[in-house]
Amino acid sequence: MAQNLQLLKRRIRTSKNIAQIAKALEMIAASKIKKAQGASQNNKPYADRITGVITDILLSLNNPTYKHKYLDPKMQEGTTLSGKKLLIAISPDRGLCGSLNTNIYKKLIELDSKDIKIVTVGKKVGLFSSKLSFELLSSYPMGSTLPDYSLVYQLKTIIDEQLDAGEISSVHILYADFVSLFTQTPTVKQLLPLQFTDQPIVTSENGTLFEPGKEVLLDALLPYYLEVQLYNSLLQAFTSEQAAQMVAMQNAKNNAFDIAEYLNLVYNKSRQERITNEILDLANSTQI
Numbered sequence: 001m002a003q004n005l006q007l008l009k010r011r012i013r014t015s016k017n018i019a020q021i022a023k024a025l026e027m028i029a030a031s032k033i034k035k036a037q038g039a040s041q042n043n044k045p046y047a048d049r050i051t052g053v054i055t056d057i058l059l060s061l062n063n064p065t066y067k068h069k070y071l072d073p074k075m076q077e078g079t080t081l082s083g084k085k086l087l088i089a090i091s092p093d094r095g096l097c098g099s100l101n102t103n104i105y106k107k108l109i110e111l112d113s114k115d116i117k118i119v120t121v122g123k124k125v126g127l128f129s130s131k132l133s134f135e136l137l138s139s140y141p142m143g144s145t146l147p148d149y150s151l152v153y154q155l156k157t158i159i160d161e162q163l164d165a166g167e168i169s170s171v172h173i174l175y176a177d178f179v180s181l182f183t184q185t186p187t188v189k190q191l192l193p194l195q196f197t198d199q200p201i202v203t204s205e206n207g208t209l210f211e212p213g214k215e216v217l218l219d220a221l222l223p224y225y226l227e228v229q230l231y232n233s234l235l236q237a238f239t240s241e242q243a244a245q246m247v248a249m250q251n252a253k254n255n256a257f258d259i260a261e262y263l264n265l266v267y268n269k270s271r272q273e274r275i276t277n278e279i280l281d282l283a284n285s286t287q288i
Contacts, residue, residue, distance in 0.1 A: 005274070008267040012260050019256035022249045025096065029246035032145075033181075036239040039146055043235065047228045054221050057214050066215055069163045070194050070222045086168040087111065087118045087134070088155060088191075088230075090175040090237040091125035093142045097244035100176055100184055101125075107174055107186045108132060117168060119158055121151070121234070137162075142241075147234040152227050159192070159226070175233045176240035182247060184240035191229055194222065 091104050101124045108129060118134040120126040122142035129136060138158060140151060162168045171192040176184040210217055 005267060005270055008263055008270065012263045012267060015256045015260035015263060019253045019260065022253035022256060026246050026249035026253060029242045029249065032242040033239060033246065035146060036235055036242060040232070040235045040239065043228070043232065047232060050221060050225055050228060054218065054225055057210060057218055057221075061214050061218075063215060066218070068218060068222060070192055070226060072193050083115065084135075084168050085116050086137075086159065086162055086171045087116050088171070088173040088233075089118055089120050089122075089125045089129060090173070090233065091120075091122035091128075091142065092241040092245075093123040093144070095124070096248060097241055098248040100240065100244040103184075103186045104174065104176065107188060111174070111188070117162070119155065121155075121237075142238070147231070147238055149231060151234065152230045155230055156223070156227060163192070173230070173233050175237040176244075178236050178239040178243060181243045184244055189229075189233070191226065194225065 089104070089108060091101055095101060104125060105128050108125065109132070112132045112134065114133045114135070116134050117137050118129055119137050120129055120139045122140075126139040140154065159171055170190065172188055172190050174186065174188050177187040179185055
């Protein structure tokens, strides 16, 4: 009985330690969510404005000969376009974030094909994609802090190199879209060819003049638009990771405290039984 009581005490202490660790991880994830949402909000005005300007220029552009690899890779001169696609897949570097990684894996399995080249951001998706049929081009860590903008430049460099060589015909990105603290949806979005469905902010019919010219402006702005889309996807993925981890750690903390409470009741019951048995033994020995 004494040995069982010591075992229960150790299990109670272990459960409380796990609860404290989970609580600390929950608080860290909550603070990172606020930073990620702040970065996303700061990036939104720039993203909205550049999208609106480019959409307006494209809708008012009356030049059927204008070509750009981001709008239609098939229109590039001097290259033979491949039918392969490029997929940028983003995941956390670590676990402890509920079913987030599993849901991303399921999406990857749906997309699995030898005709897809893949660039991974995050150690989890990098390891998993190596088991599938994808042609791996490069891998990058996601990190535990806000995504650095230098990662955007590296991804864009790979996209440009593949487009210029005619190796790919389109670019898609897989990431966890942050809907709420309890919902993160694995999403596959087409990056290239660029698709603009928004209404223009201004139109040339109202007297707007574009200098030095619409084509020159598009050549300068389209790369920035691609960078905005890449960075926004990285921010969404990072925010989703922290939200999933916060909820997972909250559940782990509550479960650990529940186990500690249950074990504490068992310990008190066992201790009381031992005391009762000792009293009975003492009473019996006195009567003898």
